[in-house]
Amino acid sequence: MSEPILRTAGLTKRFGGLSAVNNVSLDLHVGEVHAVIGPNGAGKSTLTNLLSGDLSATEGTVMFAGKNIAGLKSDVISRLGIGRSYQKTNIFLTFTVFENCRLAAQSRTPHVLRVFHRAESFVDINQQAEEAMEAAGLTARRDNIAATLSHGEQRQLEIAMCIATQPRVLLLDEPLAGMGPHESQRMIELIKALTPEHAIMLIEHDMDAVFEVAHRLTVMVNGEVIASGNPEEVRASPAVQSAYLGTVGTVGTLGNLGNSGADENEHV
Amino acid sequence: MQNLNPYRLNSSRFTNLLLAIAVVLIALFPLFDNVFYTQLISKVMIMAIFAMSLDLLVGYTGLVSFGHAAYFGLAGYALALMGPKYEAVSVWWSLPAAMAVCAAFALVVGLLVLRTRGIYFIMVTLAFAQMLYFIFHDTKLGGGSDGIYIYAKPEMKWGDTVLLNLEKIDQFYYFVLILLVLTYSLLKRILGSPFGRALLGIKVNEHRMRALGFPVFRYQLASFVLSGALAGLAGYLAAVQYGFVNPEILSWHQSGTVLMMVILGGMGTLYGPALGAFAFVILQEVMSNQAWFGPQAKHWQLVMGIIVMLVALYLPQGLAGLFRWSNKKRAVESVEANHE
Numbered sequence: 257m258s259e260p261i262l263r264t265a266g267l268t269k270r271f272g273g274l275s276a277v278n279n280v281s282l283d284l285h286v287g288e289v290h291a292v293i294g295p296n297g298a299g300k301s302t303l304t305n306l307l308s309g310d311l312s313a314t315e316g317t318v319m320f321a322g323k324n325i326a327g328l329k330s331d332v333i334s335r336l337g338i339g340r341s342y343q344k345t346n347i348f349l350t351f352t353v354f355e356n357c358r359l360a361a362q363s364r365t366p367h368v369l370r371v372f373h374r375a376e377s378f379v380d381i382n383q384q385a386e387e388a389m390e391a392a393g394l395t396a397r398r399d400n401i402a403a404t405l406s407h408g409e410q411r412q413l414e415i416a417m418c419i420a421t422q423p424r425v426l427l428l429d430e431p432l433a434g435m436g437p438h439e440s441q442r443m444i445e446l447i448k449a450l451t452p453e454h455a456i457m458l459i460e461h462d463m464d465a466v467f468e469v470a471h472r473l474t475v476m477v478n479g480e481v482i483a484s485g486n487p488e489e490v491r492a493s494p495a496v497q498s499a500y501l502g503t504v505g506t507v508g509t510l511g512n513l514g515n516s517g518a519d520e521n522e523h524v
Numbered sequence: 525m526q527n528l529n530p531y532r533l534n535s536s537r538f539t540n541l542l543l544a545i546a547v548v549l550i551a552l553f554p555l556f557d558n559v560f561y562t563q564l565i566s567k568v569m570i571m572a573i574f575a576m577s578l579d580l581l582v583g584y585t586g587l588v589s590f591g592h593a594a595y596f597g598l599a600g601y602a603l604a605l606m607g608p609k610y611e612a613v614s615v616w617w618s619l620p621a622a623m624a625v626c627a628a629f630a631l632v633v634g635l636l637v638l639r640t641r642g643i644y645f646i647m648v649t650l651a652f653a654q655m656l657y658f659i660f661h662d663t664k665l666g667g668g669s670d671g672i673y674i675y676a677k678p679e680m681k682w683g684d685t686v687l688l689n690l691e692k693i694d695q696f697y698y699f700v701l702i703l704l705v706l707t708y709s710l711l712k713r714i715l716g717s718p719f720g721r722a723l724l725g726i727k728v729n730e731h732r733m734r735a736l737g738f739p740v741f742r743y744q745l746a747s748f749v750l751s752g753a754l755a756g757l758a759g760y761l762a763a764v765q766y767g768f769v770n771p772e773i774l775s776w777h778q779s780g781t782v783l784m785m786v787i788l789g790g791m792g793t794l795y796g797p798a799l800g801a802f803a804f805v806i807l808q809e810v811m812s813n814q815a816w817f818g819p820q821a822k823h824w825q826l827v828m829g830i831i832v833m834l835v836a837l838y839l840p841q842g843l844a845g846l847f848r849w850s851n852k853k854r855a856v857e858s859v860e861a862n863h864e
Contacts, residue, residue: 348729368722372717
């Protein structure tokens with residue numbers, strides 16, 4: 257097996273007495289989707305924030321390409337090649353779709369001192385932005401103001417901006433949240449298309465989607481990892497079964513974990 | 525599809541045409557040969573430079589500074605203290621030097637205040653400006669509360685030829701006009717560059733800019749320093765025009781006045797705040813005219829307050845919003861069309 261591009265060891269975040277993330281160790285490999293699932297409040301988003309530098313860890317290490325990046329600021333981590341999307345859409349609402357992507361691409365080659373050149377005159381940046389829009393299926397919306405997009409399109413833009421920064425690791429925080437079935441399928445195809453070139457950490461509640469794209473699964477409950485492995489192993493794990501029964505217990509979720517969720521789309 | 529961006533990053537041709545006409549009219553104005561009004565328009569143009577420098581922070585970087593008079597006043601004091609007392613100092617070095625002093629002060633202040641946001645940022649910028657005010661007010665450094673006279677106005681020479689004598693009202697007028705146009709063009713250019721776009725991004729969504737990998741603090745600091753230096757340019761010109769400096773030019777009233785000009789004119793447009801400066805100074809001149817309003821004239825600030833409130837209520841984009849009216853309507857239609 258190849259070396260992981262990103263590896264956390266004993267990662268812990270405490271807010272006062274509460275351990276939101278407790279002793280989490282996981283690996284991300286290029287060419288693989290590592291899904292992190294768990295009930296609300298399990299610490300999944302906090303974990304993403306620790307990896308992206310939005311929060312700094314209380315303990316533990318995050319090794320990225322052989323270097324401990326725990327404690328670095330989010331802009332530094334982004335420039336190293338770790339991109340993230342947000343659970344709550346976090347875009348530049350008053351800019352056009354293109355400008356959102358162009359600005360994201362600009363972060364790689366800032367050209368700060370070229371103050372007499374128009375921002376649109378940099379061919380490489382424009383191309384990077386166009387490619388990201390194309391990949392996310394937003395080319396038709398190029399000149400629309402981001403605020404006028406539908407919810408699903410805004411989620412796509414969220415991912416497009418992330419791609420435009422050309423990361424090696426993608427941290428996707430609930431990319432399917434609030435999406436219709438058609439939009440969801442689009443997003444799933446996008447994630448699949450990105451997988452060969454990227455190491456992806458996917459946080460998602462939609463189990464159909466998770467089982468369709470994930471190569472590895474980590475289940476978190478109350479800030480701790482209760483199971484990790486390939487999807488079959490995790491599905492069979494008694495700890496996971498009882499956790500989902502005990503804390504959430506919705507028939508839909510359990511049903512998805514119990515059956516091979518991929519071909520079951522009725523429950524939504 | 526047509527590009528219908530209501531928050532357009534570039535002025536339309538229409539606006540540029542109006543601005544060009546305005547510049548031509550201003551350039552022709554001294555032909556009326558009225559000393560009082562020529563000086564008044566000089567003052568307007570200086571305040572316009574000052575207001576544009578603040579707009580860079582408020583309208584384009586999302587930082588509301590309530591201590592911008594510090595840089596304005598500091599440049600005036602720099603001019604008064606740098607040169608020999610009774611001889612004209614050269615514009616060539618004294619103007620860049622005064623602006624450099626302001627940039628350096630803005631760098632120090634910026635390093636500290638940019639760690640705060642919102643209301644705290646407003647308070648801390650005010651605190652630094654007040655600190656400077658009391659340094660000049662309570663020490664002998666700048667002549668205390670009386671200030672200092674600038675006996676000989678700066679001049680610009682090439683060899684032995686005097687290119688520019690700022691004692692001459694017309695020459696000063698055109699010098700200020702050229703610097704106003706240069707400041708506008710420079711800011712316009714910078715704001716259209718990658719650096720300017722990053723500033724706008726920071727204004728709209730600072731958190732996301734950081735997540736995209738932009739070192740937000742450095743961008744804000746650069747903007748803060750540039751803004752301070754340009755406020756210094758305005759302050760230098762003001763000191764030359766009045767022929768003296770006293771602590772009032774860096775008081776918080778002055779910071780409030782320039783902020784009102786920016787709001788009145790419409791922040792985030794550059795020409796708006798320039799227009800705001802024009803409207804503010806002319807309104808002040810009219811309303812405080814005792815020949816017209818008699819003893820009531822001294823209450824001009826009351827009327828000004830009401831006008832600023834009305835503009836804030838009914839023209840949220842300021843006077844500049846009047847030019848964007850037709851444009852805004854089209855944009856709203858496009859938003860509605862997209863939601864169908």
